[in-house]
Amino acid sequence: MTLRVERVTVVRGGSTVCAGIDLVVAPGETVVVLGPSGSGKTSLLRAIAGLEPLAAGRVTFDGIDLARQPPHLRHFGVVFQDLALFPHRDVGANVGYALRVRGIDGAERDDRVQVLLQQMGLAGFARRSINSLSGGERQRVALARTLASDPRLLLFDEPLGALDRRLRDRLVADLRALIGATGLPAIVVTHDQDEAFALADRVVLLRDGRIIQEGSPSVVWSAPRDEWVSDFVGNPPAVDARASDAGLATPWGTIVGRWPAGGYRVVVPLRAVSFSPEGSWVARVTCVRPERGGFVVEVDRTDRGSGVPLLVRADDPPATGSEVRVAVRPDRVLAWPVSSVEAAADPGAPGRR
Amino acid sequence: MNAGAEVSGRARRLAALLPALFALVMVAWPLAAILRRGFAPEGSLALDALEDLFRSSRSRRVIAFTVEQAALSTGLTLLVGLPAAWATSRRWRGAAVVRALFTVSFVLPTVVMGIAVRSFLDRGLLAIVLAHAAFNVAVVARIVGAAWAQLDPTEEDAAQTLGASPPRAFLDVTAARLAPSIAAAALITFLFSFTSFGVIAVLGDARTATIEIEIWRSARTLALDRAAALTLVQLVVVVVVLWLASWAGRPNVEVARVPQALRARSPLLVAAAVAPAVAIVGLPLAVLFFSALRPRGSFSLAAARALVSDDTALAVRPIEALGTSLRFCAVATVVAGVVGGLAAFALAGRRTRSRRGLDAVLMLPLGVSAVTLGYGYLITFDEPPLELRAHWWIVPLAHAAVAVPFVVRAVLPALRSIDPRWREAAGTLGAAPSRAWRDVDLPLAARSFSVGVGFAAAISLGEFGATALLAREGTPTAPFAIARLLGQPGDRNVLGARALAIALGALTTVIVLLTERGGGWANVRDRRA
Numbered sequence: 001m002t003l004r005v006e007r008v009t010v011v012r013g014g015s016t017v018c019a020g021i022d023l024v025v026a027p028g029e030t031v032v033v034l035g036p037s038g039s040g041k042t043s044l045l046r047a048i049a050g051l052e053p054l055a056a057g058r059v060t061f062d063g064i065d066l067a068r069q070p071p072h073l074r075h076f077g078v079v080f081q082d083l084a085l086f087p088h089r090d091v092g093a094n095v096g097y098a099l100r101v102r103g104i105d106g107a108e109r110d111d112r113v114q115v116l117l118q119q120m121g122l123a124g125f126a127r128r129s130i131n132s133l134s135g136g137e138r139q140r141v142a143l144a145r146t147l148a149s150d151p152r153l154l155l156f157d158e159p160l161g162a163l164d165r166r167l168r169d170r171l172v173a174d175l176r177a178l179i180g181a182t183g184l185p186a187i188v189v190t191h192d193q194d195e196a197f198a199l200a201d202r203v204v205l206l207r208d209g210r211i212i213q214e215g216s217p218s219v220v221w222s223a224p225r226d227e228w229v230s231d232f233v234g235n236p237p238a239v240d241a242r243a244s245d246a247g248l249a250t251p252w253g254t255i256v257g258r259w260p261a262g263g264y265r266v267v268v269p270l271r272a273v274s275f276s277p278e279g280s281w282v283a284r285v286t287c288v289r290p291e292r293g294g295f296v297v298e299v300d301r302t303d304r305g306s307g308v309p310l311l312v313r314a315d316d317p318p319a320t321g322s323e324v325r326v327a328v329r330p331d332r333v334l335a336w337p338v339s340s341v342e343a344a345a346d347p348g349a350p351g352r353r
Numbered sequence: 354m355n356a357g358a359e360v361s362g363r364a365r366r367l368a369a370l371l372p373a374l375f376a377l378v379m380v381a382w383p384l385a386a387i388l389r390r391g392f393a394p395e396g397s398l399a400l401d402a403l404e405d406l407f408r409s410s411r412s413r414r415v416i417a418f419t420v421e422q423a424a425l426s427t428g429l430t431l432l433v434g435l436p437a438a439w440a441t442s443r444r445w446r447g448a449a450v451v452r453a454l455f456t457v458s459f460v461l462p463t464v465v466m467g468i469a470v471r472s473f474l475d476r477g478l479l480a481i482v483l484a485h486a487a488f489n490v491a492v493v494a495r496i497v498g499a500a501w502a503q504l505d506p507t508e509e510d511a512a513q514t515l516g517a518s519p520p521r522a523f524l525d526v527t528a529a530r531l532a533p534s535i536a537a538a539a540l541i542t543f544l545f546s547f548t549s550f551g552v553i554a555v556l557g558d559a560r561t562a563t564i565e566i567e568i569w570r571s572a573r574t575l576a577l578d579r580a581a582a583l584t585l586v587q588l589v590v591v592v593v594v595l596w597l598a599s600w601a602g603r604p605n606v607e608v609a610r611v612p613q614a615l616r617a618r619s620p621l622l623v624a625a626a627v628a629p630a631v632a633i634v635g636l637p638l639a640v641l642f643f644s645a646l647r648p649r650g651s652f653s654l655a656a657a658r659a660l661v662s663d664d665t666a667l668a669v670r671p672i673e674a675l676g677t678s679l680r681f682c683a684v685a686t687v688v689a690g691v692v693g694g695l696a697a698f699a700l701a702g703r704r705t706r707s708r709r710g711l712d713a714v715l716m717l718p719l720g721v722s723a724v725t726l727g728y729g730y731l732i733t734f735d736e737p738p739l740e741l742r743a744h745w746w747i748v749p750l751a752h753a754a755v756a757v758p759f760v761v762r763a764v765l766p767a768l769r770s771i772d773p774r775w776r777e778a779a780g781t782l783g784a785a786p787s788r789a790w791r792d793v794d795l796p797l798a799a800r801s802f803s804v805g806v807g808f809a810a811a812i813s814l815g816e817f818g819a820t821a822l823l824a825r826e827g828t829p830t831a832p833f834a835i836a837r838l839l840g841q842p843g844d845r846n847v848l849g850a851r852a853l854a855i856a857l858g859a860l861t862t863v864i865v866l867l868t869e870r871g872g873g874w875a876n877v878r879d880r881r882a
Contacts, residue, residue, distance in 0.1 A: 051777050071780040072789070078781040084774035088796050097792070098782035149782045 001027035001062060003048070003153055003185055008057035010043045010209075017043040019209040020057065025153070025185045030176075032188045034196040035206035036232065041189040042081065044206070045155050048187065049078050061153065077151030077184075081158040083142040085130045091117070091141050092126030098149030116144040135163045136171060143178065154179060154186040160195060172198045193233045197221060205229055222332075230267050230334055236311045241266040241335065248335060251306035253281040257330035263338035270296070270313045272332035279325035283310065288317045299324060362702060364787075369699035369711060372757075375692045376714040379754045383729025384721060390732055391581020402578035403585065412567075416586065419547060419563040422478060426485035426546035427539050433486060434493025435535070437630035441494045442501035443617035451627055452494075456869075457862045458634040459491035460808065462815025463551025464832040465858040468839060468850055469637035471556055472644045480556040485549060487637060489542040490630045496541070500534035501527075506615065540598040544591060548722040551817035554836055565724050565818070572728040572822055584725050591720040638858070645851040648844065656852035659845055666841035667834055668826050671849045674834035675856055678814055681745075681830060685752035685813035690806045692753065693760025697798075700761070701768035712761070719758045723818030727751055731822055745828060751819035756809035763805030767798045807868025811861045831857045 005023040009016060017040040025031050033041045046052035048059055050071035059066045066074060086094050093100075096113040104112075117123055120140040125133075133141065139160070146154070159175060160168040176199050179186045188199050196203055197217040205213040205220065213225040224230035227238045241250045243259035250266055275297075283299035286309060290296075295317040298309035302323060310326070318324050391402050406412045441452055458466075466484050474480040504527060512522035550565045557566065564587045571580035617623045645656040659665070660672045667674065696715055700708050718726050730751055735742045771794055779789035817832040824833045831853055838850035 049777075049781055051780070070785075071777070072783050072785050074781075075783070076781060078778065080774050080778055082774075084772060084778040086775055086778070086793065097779065097784075101779075101783045101788060101792075145778075145782065 001152065001185060003187075004060045005044075005048060006058050006060070008044070008047055008059060009055045010040070010047050010052055011055040012043060012052075016055070017209050018047065021206075021209075021211060023204060023211075025187060027185055028183050030179055030186045030188065030199055030201045031204060032190060032196040032200035032202070033204045033206055034190060034193060034232075036191055039206040040209035041191075041206050042157055043209075045078075045157050045187060045189050048153075049076050049155055050074050051078075075149070075151055076153045076155055077146035077149055078155045079142050079146050079157065079159050081161055083138055085138060085142055085145070087130055089130070090126065091122065091128045091130065091133070094130065094141055095126075095144045095148050097145060112148065116148055120144045136167050139163065139171065143175075147182070151184065154182065154184050156186065156188040158190055159188060160192075161190070168192075168195065175199065205232070224334065226336055227265050227267065230269075235267050235269050235334070237308070238265040238267045238334075239308050240264075243335075247330075248333070251308055252283065252301055252310050252326075255328050255330050255333055256280070257333075259335060260337070264335045265338060266336075267334040268310060268328065269332060269334065270311055272329050273310065273312045274327055275312060275314055275318065275324050276327040277325055279327035281326040281328065283324055283326050285318050285320050285322050285324060288320055299326060365699045365702040368695045369708070372692050372696035372699060372715065373711055375688075375754075375757070376711055379750060380717050380726075381714050383726060383733040384717065386733045387581050387584055387725065387729050391578050391585065394578070402582040406579065406582040406586070412583075415562050415564060415567050418561065419565075420590075422481055422485075422553075422561070422563065423543050423546035423549075425478070425482045426489070427543045429482055429486040430489040430493055430542045431535070431539055433629045433633050434490040434538070435497060436626035437490055437494045438497035438501060440617070440623050440626040441498040443615055443623065445617040445620065445623050451631060453866070454631065454634060455491035455494050456865065458487060459495075460811040460815070460861055460865050461488075461858055462811075462817070462832050462854075462861060463488070463549070464555050464817055464835045465641075465815070465854045465861075466637065467552045467555030468835060468854045469641035471839070472851065473637070473640045474556075476556050476558040476561075478561060481549075481553055481561060483633065484552045484556055484637075485542075485546045487634050488552075489545060490633060492541055492545070493535075493538040494630065496538040497531060497534045500531055502615075504530055537598055540594050544594050544720075547590060547594070548587065550722065550724050550821070551815070551832065551836075554817065554821070555839060565722055568722075568728060569724050569818075569821060572724070572731060577732065580728055584721070584728070587725070588721055591722075595720060641851060642855065645848065645855055648848050656848050656855075659849035660852045660856065662845065662849060664845060665849045666838055666843070666846050667829060667849075669829065669834075671834055671838070671853045672856075674829045674831045674853065675860070677828050678831040678857065679860075681749040681752060682810050682813040684746070684749035685756060686806055686810045688750065688753035689756035689760050689809040689813075690802070693757045693805060693809070694764060694802060696757065697761050697764035697768055700765055715761060716758045718755045723751070723755050723816060723820075724822065726754060727819030727822035730819070742823075745825075748820055748823050748830070749813065751823055752813035752816045753809075755816060755819065756812040759808045759812065760802075760805035763801045763808065764798055767801035768794060771797050803868045807865050810864050810868070814857060814861050814864070 003023075003025040005021055007020045007022060008018055009020055010018040019040075021040075021044060023031070023044075033044060035041045043052055047054055050066065050069060054067070061074075086097065089097070092110075092113050095116055096109050099109045099112060113126060114123075117125055120143060122137065122140055122144065125137070125141075130138065130141070156175075160171055163171065172195055179199070188196075190196050190199075200217050203213075203215065203217050203220045204211055207228065213220055213229050220229070221233055224233055224235070231237065239251055241248050241255075241264045243249075243261050243264055245261075246254055247257050248255040248259055248264065248266060250268070255266075255268075282302055284302045285297055286300050286305075287298040288295055289298075295314050297312045297314050297317050299312060300306055300309055312326060392398055392400060437451075437455075441448060441455070463484075466487055470480050470484045470487070474483065508530075509522045509526045512526050513519065517525060547563075548565055549563070550569070553561060553563055553566055554569075557563070562570075564583050568580050568583045568587070571577070571583060646652055648655050661670055663670055665671060696711065700712055702708070730747055731742065734740060734747060775793045775797075776786075776789045779793055780786065784792060815832060816830075817836065820830050820833050821836070824830055829837060835850045835853050835857070838846040838853070
């Protein structure tokens with residue numbers, strides 16, 4: 001029950017969209033492939049499903065090379081982006097399609113469809129037309145249709161992509177529980193870091209067809225490999241800094257600590273700063289905005305603005321214009337020597353949809 | 354491109370064989386024969402026929418008149434059709450009825466519309482232009498209406514908030530956005546009027562000869578080089594117009610998912626907008642009915658009796674012509690359905706050069722007019738190995754050649770609009786490629802196929818151009834019989850023609866409406882499967 005992707009390269013329309021990707025998915029493991037649009041994640045998923053030819057490398061399952069196995073013999077359940085529900089069949093016929101292809105007819109098929117619909121909270125939906133469903137219902141029909149085929153691996157392409165924010169937050173937990181309940185290995189492809197961290201046992205970051213970083217959600221989140229990854233997982237923008245014996249000189253003040261002397265790109269994540277009377281930086285509040293159950297406060301130095309706001313999370317935010325003290329935890333600050341930043345190429349904002 | 358889920362290229366190549374054979378024998382060969390007969394009778398190129406054509410003042414007059422009547426027809430059609438296009442793009446009670454009326458008017462046999470107009474107007478330019486407009490308001494309403502329905506009204510709002518007055522906003526946004534569809538509709542109308550035969554045969558007189566009529570006359574009198582030269586002139590104009598049409602931009606007529614149409618705000622405005630179009634389509638038909646029911650100032654069943662009368666100018670009873678038409682229609686529809694369906698399947702794959710070529714040849718009958726095609730058959734199939742001319746099959750085969758483009762154009766967009774991921778989804782659920790095609794593409798294209806086949810049937814029932822050259826006195830088709838009866842004096846003949854026209858029109862209407870419905874039924878059945 002182990003999927004192995006070995007040095008897989010996919011070429012589309014003359015350009016390489018996946019370049020030598022290695023990936024292992026263990027039984028029962030959920031791997032999330034995270035990347036901006038155009039990073040090659042959908043092509044990777046399609047290549048695993050057999051829908052995209054490999055230019056190089058191989059895909060094996062249980063040690064068997066799948067090169068000669070067409071998609072319909074792989075028994076990989078795919079939930080497509082935008083779901084690809086059959087518009088000319090009703091809910092029941094969509095869910096029962098895999099059974100019908102296998103020649104399971106009549107009462108047996110109906111029974112199994114009923115059970116699946118029941119599990120998905122769609123009892124009584126069998127005769128409904130696809131067009132009459134809400135986004136969340138369509139989502140569940142697509143899941144039921146895939147599960148009905150008794151897959152040995154689950155592949156999701158932006159499973160919650162078509163839904164609005166609030167519904168996604170609700171469904172992401174359902175999806176995690178559902179994948180867990182099947183006990184099947186799963187690959188989820190998404191551009192949304194929140195979705196990725198909520199679903200993944202392991203996160204694989206993809207950029208321009210290559211794996212940039214791989215690891216558990218907490219590792220990728222707390223120790224992004226470079227400025228691009230940091231930005232992509234949702235940290236505040238990086239600033240220029242300079243290290244000396246005194247510490248790291250940032251536009252807001254000096255962070256005390258030991259860094260080899262030289263130029264740096266520095267990110268101060270929200271979890272590295274707090275308001276505290278003992279804080280060594282004095283700043284003025286420029287903006288307060290509510291965010292996810294708390295507030296994010298933008299502050300800047302009091303004398304002359306640095307032009308780059310420092311973001312601080314707070315439950316009881318100070319008033320705009322007031323003077324505050326800010327404490328920084330050096331161990332949580334992210335700093336990359338400038339030379340390595342240059343190597344990472346194009347530190348500009350990653351393309352987000 | 355997709356490793357497993359694509360229908361194999363071999364299946365498509367195999368499917369292309371029959372359409373390719375049909376295109377070669379029934380379209381390309383006859384047309385090539387015309388060109389050879391006209392310009393290289395002795396094997397080397399000789400352009401005498403073309404020279405003679407342009408030297409004769411009569412020919413120049415014919416060409417000028419053809420352009421004139423087509424331009425006038427296009428003008429009237431736009432005048433009446435554009436308001437109707439706006440109305441059909443909105444939602445209001447009765448919109449479906451008006452749309453159905455337009456559909457019927459468009460598929461009605463040309464001679465039926467011709468005789469309808471003639472029941473209250475004398476032969477001549479006015480009658481011709483009126484009949485052409487009656488056909489083509491449907492084209493304008495459909496093409497422009499579909500584009501109009503897709504326009505986002507907030508764009509005009511945006512223009513107004515930026516300072517444009519309402520008329521200015523309409524001109525800058527709506528009119529500008531509609532311009533390509535209006536141009537396309539106008540060019541198609543021009544083309545239909547330019548190559549029109551049935552209408553002019555019934556409504557024209559000595560002064561209203563068009564190129565198409567002249568081709569027919571030349572072919573009948575065996576002035577073959579003159580016919581070939583006229584064909585060439587017509588072909589050049591058609592190609593130029595088609596080129597203009599593609600340059601004007603292709604409006605998307607086949608809208609896969611029509612957005613919810615806007616509700617019309619003022620019923621009075623809607624009524625005013627559709628009234629001229631409804632009148633121009635409906636009045637002639639109403640008058641035709643009335644004049645058949647009240648032949649001599651009082652209601653009678655004389656028209657029905659005329660249908661079965663032995664005493665007309667025809668060699669057979671009028672009703673028998675209807676039977677012949679039905680028989681030909683059955684053959685033509687099956688041939689056009691099989692050839693057109695296979696061709697659409699073959700063309701839906703990757704666009705290769707040979708597939709584009711097949712498409713182009715199959716579409717030729719749309720451009721070269723049915724009379725030309727019939728003339729080509731006349732000179733091609735008169736000697737072994739294909740001595741079809743003496744056989745009744747030649748008429749339905751000609752009908753099929755004229756109808757195939759419509760079947761292809763109906764089915765192809767449907768096949769191409771099918772999301773390949775539906776097929777891929779079927780594949781990941783365990784369906785082999787052929788099975789996936791059968792479960793996804795086939796049912797999704799069935800409706801369009803049904804519409805295309807219904808259209809093919811309507812074309813065969815109404816076809817007059819090729820039939821006028823190929824049909825024989827002993828087995829006239831209904832349109833042939835109508836034209837023949839109209840050309841003879843006597844009340845009984847006129848009444849028979851009117852009765853036959855009503856029967857033919859009703860038959861066509863029923864078939865087209867049924868097949869559009871039938872497609873709907875196929876859809877419902879599959880959904881429950």
